[in-house]
Amino acid sequence: MVDEKRKTMIKEMQDEKPYHVFDKRKKWGVVVMIGVAGLFSGLSSNIYFPSLDAIAKDLNVSLNAVSLTITSYLIIQGISPLFWGSLSDTIGRRPIYIYSFLVYIISNIALSFSPNFAVLLIFRGLQAAGSASTVSIGNGVIQDITPPAERGGFISFYQAIRNFSIAIGPVLGGLLANFFGFRSIFIFLLIISSLTLGAIVVFLPETLRRIAGNGSLRLTGIHKSLLQRFTKESSYIEDRDDTYTPPKVTSKTFIEPLLLLKEKDILLSLIFGGVIYAIWSMVTASTTGLFKQAFRLNEVLLGLAFIPNGLGTIVGSTIIGNLLNKSYKQAEDTYKQTHGIPATQSLPKKALPADFPLEHARLAYITPTTILFIFSTALYGFSLSPSLTSKPGWIALPLVLQFFIAATSNAVFAVNQTLVSDLCPGKGASSTALNNLVRCSMGAVGVAFVEQMISGVGVQATFLGLALVVVVVSPCVVVQWYWGMGWRGERGARKEREELAKGKGMGGKV
Incomplete structure (x- = not known):
């Protein structure tokens, strides 16, 4: 029985069509383009952070009030x-890219x-609504x-491209705010x-598999790029089966991603990632106030102070990308x-056994990464102690820790x-959107309270406490390591039963 099952699996793998017709060069081209879109x-x-103090003075409000715009964002x-x-998983990637960018452009105006x-x-808030979708x-x-x-x-490469904005954004923001006022930031964003x-x-093709298949199905309407309209069609392009009917957008379209929260392994991943994201957001959002007070920096220098943070995001994403492929x-x-x-x-390629x-392949390097994050966060608070920041060149230590x-x-x-x-x-876009919801919700709460925490208990106790929070939630990863595969198997079996029952029901109607 086991041999027969193995033979069947091998035959299916041999008969399987290419996952996608794009070659490596074209895949990288698409990823670079969506990475640029994801920059926004x-x-x-991040282009906004160095100008917080300038905005507060210009609009005659407190720094805490301006911080509300970060929370709302x-x-x-x-x-x-x-x-x-959810819409992009239903009606296509390309139209949603276009619609969301239009919202973003209007908000910048x-x-x-x-x-x-x-x-x-x-x-x-409207700007966030237009730009955030590009990630998912x-x-x-x-x-x-x-x-x-x-x-x-x-x-990981896609994330590294997007994270370039974290490195360059504060520098650009500091320069623009310092020489042209904070409103010039939004003019710059409008242009690019x-x-x-x-x-x-002009260039981005539709990729949603229910519309484009593995890239071999003929595209029409908004799903077809301008370049595809004016260039010769590839030899592998074919017409879609006549039985295909486009899915309808219903309330279920938007509720379905939230149902993923019922899955134990997915929920644990989201909680752990959300806590890490919240703490990183708190470090980033508090940098302007802490460094301005401790090191007396102007907007330009504050912008430069964000560079180590941005470079860290690129380096971390790049290294882990290679390690993820290696462990897989x-x-x-x-x-x-x-x-x-x-x-x-x-x-x-479509459905792993x-x-x-899978969980072991993906989580192979999570332990040393988390340990380094915990120690860096704990030490960061102590590096900003008022008794130390007056020393010449001391600013280098908190920047290295960032x-x-x-x-x-x-x-x-x-x-x-x-x-x-x-x-x-x-459900690539929907799962990313859910991940984004959990992370940004936790990040919003963290950013809303970080200034009060620092004022209340001091910078050292704040970041030491945040490091201990990571220790508390670390068992989420341990549980997933040992029980994740079993939960994934149960979900797969449940889905097969549901599809089988659905097929019988349709057969009964016929």
Whole structure:
């Protein structure tokens, strides 16, 4: 029976069509383009940080009031991808990219005037609604065009491109705010987002598998890029089966992603990743106030102070991407050897076997990464002690610790996002949107209270306490390591039973 099952699996793998017709070069081209589109979520947030004090003075409000615009941004950033991501999993990636960028452009037009704090607060939320979707849609695109064996590297590279905005954003924000006023930030964002939208319209093809298949189905209407309209069609393009009917957008479309919270393994991943994200957000959001007070920096120097944080996000994402591909390859080779599958044969690309140790492959490097994050966060608070910050050159230490906090936290995000995507096949954008909701909700709460925490108990106790919070939630990873595969198997079996029952029901109607 076991031999027969193995033979059947090998035959299915041999008969399986390519996961996607795009070659490596075209896949990288698509990932670079969606990475540029994804820049705007982080850029819109981080370009803003160095100008917080200037905004408070210009609009005659307190720094705490201006911090509310960060909180509101994070809240909308968490909620809106559920709307956009669910739609992109239903009607396509390309139209949602276009619609969300239009929302973003309109918000930047309003923000470039910002006559008062109310306008700033409202349109910062609208700006978040337009930009945040690019992250979840981008992860959906990667799931569309890459099999699990390649996915970790592509997701990490995609995250590294997006994180470039975290490195360069504060520098640009500091320069623009210092020389042209904070409103020039939104004019700059308006110009580059308009150019990006133009590039999407011209070059980006539709990738949603229910519309484009593995890239071989003929596209029409808004799903077809301008470039495809004016160039010769590839030889592998074919017409869709006439039986296909486009899915309808209903209330279930938007509720369905929330149902993933019922899955134990997915919920544990989201909680752990959300806590790490909240703490990193608190470190970033409090930098302006802490460094201005401790080191007397102006807007330009404050912008430069964010560079180690931004570089850390890029370095962490890049390194973990290579490690994720390496650990997956090792797990795949071991699995094939154990199950008598030829070494040259790849595992099924659409649905991995239930007994494949996916969780071990993805979480292989999470322990040392988390330990380094805990120690860096704890030491960061002590590095900003008032008795030490007056020493010459002392600013280097908290900046180095910010680099490690950013590198390790973003490595965790890449692992977290890759695993959640693997656990939700066919729901790349929706699962990312849910991940975004949990992370941004926790981040919004953290950012809302970080200033009060620092004022109340001091900077040392604040970040030591946050490091201990990570220790408390670390068992989430341990539980998933030991029981995650079993839960994934149960979910797969339940889905098969539901599809079988649905098939019988349809047969009965006929």
